[in-house]
Amino acid sequence: MFRISEKASTVLSLIFTGAALVLLVVLTCTLPSIIGWYLEITARPGLDRTAVTALLYAALVPAYTAAFALLSLLRKVQREAIFTDKAVGNLRLVSYCCLAECAVFAVLTVYFQFAAFIAFASLFMCVILRVVKNVIAKAAEVKAENDFTI
Numbered sequence: 001m002f003r004i005s006e007k008a009s010t011v012l013s014l015i016f017t018g019a020a021l022v023l024l025v026v027l028t029c030t031l032p033s034i035i036g037w038y039l040e041i042t043a044r045p046g047l048d049r050t051a052v053t054a055l056l057y058a059a060l061v062p063a064y065t066a067a068f069a070l071l072s073l074l075r076k077v078q079r080e081a082i083f084t085d086k087a088v089g090n091l092r093l094v095s096y097c098c099l100a101e102c103a104v105f106a107v108l109t110v111y112f113q114f115a116a117f118i119a120f121a122s123l124f125m126c127v128i129l130r131v132v133k134n135v136i137a138k139a140a141e142v143k144a145e146n147d148f149t150i
Contacts, residue, residue: 066097091133098126
């Protein structure tokens with residue numbers, strides 16, 4: 001089985017997160033055009049374009065927040081400061097961002113049925129991150145307890 005080093009894995013994760021940020025910037029700049037194009041090819045001219053645009057821009061806020069929180073978490077991994085309250089806070093923030101995305105895409109389901117799949121995926125990701133956050137929080141607690149033990 002192919003396996004890369006921890007350092008290479010962290011660098012790769014940083015690259016992917018940076019690429020996601022670049023894509024978010026591009027999406028932010030081109031969102032109205034993309035929405036217009038999509039509504040044109042799907043023959044849905046009566047759709048409330050303003051509401052859809054506002055909801056998709058609202059979805060970008062937690063996406064940016066999560067991306068920057070992930071960058072912060074990956075920097076902590078590089079510094080080997082994983083089992084800390086700040087790392088737990090980063091995971092908590094990303095899970096809340098997933099929950100916010102779930103809410104936005106649940107509302108978008110009114111306009112696009114496929115948004116329900118994105119809402120569900122966001123909710124599922126939120127649950128996974130909450131479990132990981134709880135594991136890391138417990139590990140941080142055990143580490144802090146062991147640090148005080150002589």
